[in-house]
Amino acid sequence: MNANSSHLHEGSGTGHAGHPHGGDAEHGTHGHHAHMVADFRKRFWISLILTLPILALSPGLWDMLGLAAPLAFRGDAYVLFAFSSIVFFYGGWPFLKGFGEELRKHQPGMMTLIAVAISAAYFYSSAVTFGLSGMGFYWELATLIDIMLLGHWIEMKSVMGASGALEALVRLLPAEAHRLSPDGATEDVPVNDLQTGDRVLVKPGERVPTDGVIISGQTILDESMLTGESKPVEKGEGAEVIGGSVNGEGAVTLEIRKTGDETYLAQVMDMVRRAQESRSRSQDLANRAAVWLTAIALSGGSLTFIVWLGLGRDLEFAIERAVTVMVIACPHALGLAVPLVVAVSTSLSASHGLLIRDRAAFERARNLQAVVFDKTGTLTEGRFGVSDSIPLGDLDESACLRLAAALESQSEHPIAKGILHAAEARGIVLPAASEFRNLTGRGAEAKVEGHDIKVVSPGYLHAEGLSANDPRLEKLAGQGKTLVFLLVDGAVAAAFGLADVVRPESRAAVASLKGMGIQCMMLTGDSQAVAKTVAQELGLDDYFAEVLPEQKAEKVKEVQSRGLTVAMVGDGVNDAPALTQSDLGVAIGAGTDVAIESADVVLVRNDPRDVAAILGLARATYRKMVQNLLWATGYNAFAIPLAAGVAASWGLLLTPAMGAVLMSLSTVIVAINARLLGRSGVTAESSPPGK
Structure with missing residues (x-):
């Protein structure tokens, strides 16, 4: 992976270290990325301000415009050199530093290309300032750095924004809780100090501090931010409640059952973080393409330089062409193409109660041909x-x-x-x-x-x-x-x-899946008569009756032997072997118990329609990945020859600055396309498998 995609990929995670109550690792990681965003923003604005006098002092720019330079005085070339040096070393430092890191890792990538491009421009222009014949292009160097800084700033903000739903989870928990002492007195204590068995009072309108059970009182809880269920849930004595949910009009007393890493919120965040960091085949494809593109850009830049010199063009022109090739060929958009889609889709799914544990399995979901449901508790x-x-x-x-x-x-x-x-x-x-x-x-x-x-x-x-x-x-x-x-x-x-x-939702779920071209089947331990009745009522394609729990995995294998790619949907308990055997294991209705190791995807709500939703999201995510990869690679395939000067005979030449503009535009398009994934929502789609 190139340096850019690495730091972007890191930024897509939540930084959660297993503790939702404001753990140091979580806030440290989030603070680190926030600092990087602030650093790029600061460097961009300072470099932009310094670019103004550079533009005013650059004779080449004004000659190109057919105008006289607004600032011209004795020694102006040295002032121009000074301003440009500040922009190069201060504004260009992140790219020079990244270049060094890539060299140490023996993984040349985007930072290498930018560093070589700006270094070639700076040192050539400096040589012109101190006696070499030619025309420097400091203004192109400065605007190139400005545009690169702006592009990185926008990208990092986009990546951090992609995890906005997860960052919102961090803020769901209150800082303090009203703990009840044995004598009935109430004391406000930090949530981190709560222990299992403690009793806390949750007043109307407050958030539940951590997972527990209601021991007195009755209320209505809003769990929409946690489970995706928009309808408030009425709960009374004995009901389990999730930390972070919003209490309604009734005051309730809870007994704490889970704290820290054990809580629902902690497990959700850890699951999402691991999913965002897991590698997928599309990611590996993007990384391999980036390496090849890096090699093509460097060799293409060198070849461009040699060819133009061989054709009799001057050194300045040859360097400018080589610099432009290396700038416009940076695998910038390519490095962002997959990680940003991963971040958006994972955050989008988490905010709807669809928790992805394995990115590779989720990616395979687009090719599913059959879904096998457990009956009791899933379809019924x-x-x-x-x-x-x-x-x-x-x-x-x-x-x-x-x-x-x-x-x-x-x-x-x-x-x-x-x-x-x-x-x-x-x-x-x-x-x-x-x-x-x-x-x-x-x-x-x-x-x-x-x-x-x-x-x-x-x-x-x-x-x-x-x-x-x-x-x-x-x-x-x-x-x-x-x-x-x-x-x-x-x-x-x-x-x-x-x-x-x-379940009334089961009919809609089966209809949606069949509309997507997916066969729907059922496993049950009930009699043939019961299984047949349910299968006919729901319009299932097949069913297996009188199946013992230990036989479920064999039935999944039987469906796979028909040449079908199979998802198994169950409660994650006695269905564990079948979930593991399937191509995609989906645990449904996990509620507060989300630590289901056998499932690839956990659906928080006990709603089979979410199965269609997760498959629809998998297809939409894959399409976005493909669109981004095609745009990034297709853009470079078109732009590199143009940057090299193949259209020079028609008077079409790209300057390094214009190359940077086009390259950044490609990156922004990729970022916007990924963000549009959230526009469609998490819904099932009726496109054929694999499309």
């Missing part, structure tokens, strides 16, 4: 829900659900919760239930509004000699759904079909 909510209500007597559906839910309000069974949730979703007001009693293994009973109400299993009906005849019941059983029956005063009144609730 992992809880029972009422999918069908079938009245079998005189009562209508709402009345049956009302009575069943009144009974089940006294139970903690998953089926009971499913029926109760269905009634709540419809806004049904429940009557009181009394004399509740469990019927072990068969159901439950209670008195509701003077009636004997039971919710029982099919086995209870069979044992009691009761029957429920309806063709719809056989269909539900064939779909693998759980059936329970409502009895009112001993008579069968209704049947309820319950199943693991399919």
Whole structure:
């Protein structure tokens, strides 16, 4: 990697050292890059001010314009030399220093080209000042340095801006917290002093100081900056909260569970930093191209110099052509092409709760052909829900659900919760239930509004000699759904079909992925009937049922044997082997537990639509990389011959300063193109794989 891309790449990281509470390493690294930006800004302005008298004292510039120099006096050449020397040594110092570092590393690159170009211009002009025949071009030297300093200043600001979302994460945590002592008193302490087990008070409008659990109070939390979830989340006693989230209108007391490196925010920042620093194939391609371009520029500059001298042109003209070739051929934009896109895409994904752990795997995501989802907890909510209500007597559906839910309000069974949730979703007001009693293994009973109400299993009906005849019941059983029956005063009144609730987002996720040309499949330990029902409901291309956890990796391998590039999406726990086997492992719904080593990408929200979003971002990122690489290399391929003077017979000659302008323009275009990645947002795209 050339020197420019190295320092830019370093700048793209957060500098996080594992501690989100203002660690020295984090702030030290950030301060170092801020100092570099300030240094380039200072050198640019001072050099620009000194350039004004240089321009006024340069006879070559005014001769070219057909005007008389505004400043001409005895000894003006030495004054011009003095000002130019300051600009060369002060303004050009970062490039001269970088040249030395590249030589020590035996990696000539952009700094080498700039240093050679400005040194050739300066020492040739100095020789003219002290007696060599010719025309110096101090003004070109000064403007070249000015433009290079300005370009570096803009680039470094762009790179630091690319990590703006991560720097915002640093500022999410408050400096102090209200710690509660055993006697109930409150003391304000630095967040760094909090320990696991401490209790803290979070007042309305304040930020949560670190990860913990609510032990008293209820509130609404804004976690949008952390998880990308725009909708505020209501939380009460026993709920986990993330450090950095914004408390709503209710005061809550937390018990600290995680501090320092263990916190969600610390892990997110460390994950993002490592992702930004990880190398990818595109990055390696850019680095190799930069080395070749460096060699081409140096040899091209030398050849240009020799050819023009051989054609009888004077030394000044030959040097000017050689200098222009070396300036315009700098792999400046090329060094920025990939690292800046990496910084922007990683920050963009992090701000939306899409955490990239492995850049190379993320880059491969653009070529995915199949996505295999774990069912429970990924495509479904992992809880029972009422999918069908079938009245079998005189009562209508709402009345049956009302009575069943009144009974089940006294139970903690998953089926009971499913029926109760269905009634709540419809806004049904429940009557009181009394004399509740469990019927072990068969159901439950209670008195509701003077009636004997039971919710029982099919086995209870069979044992009691009761029957429920309806063709719809056989269909539900064939779909693998759980059936329970409502009895009112001993008579069968209704049947309820319950199943693991399919997430509404799953349908949109599958539709988006299929629109991108990606096959969607499912793994589940459930029966064939259940798997088939879910697969048909979502429109999946294939499914695997009755799969044990240890068999999931084999199923992923089976899909890969079809010649498909596969992503596995699961919860990161019993799916770990399958996540590792896949070409892209995606852990979904990680919540506060983001330390999932088996996944390449961690999706904070439990929303399968984010799978399509991360694949869409991977494709958009790759396109930006390709666009930047094509622009940078194509620009140089066009500009180098022009700088060498192939169009001189048509009167078209590029001065070193104009070469610097065009080169900086190329760099700015690359930077803007990378920044435009954020304009499109993190959305799935319907382009074919690999495009």
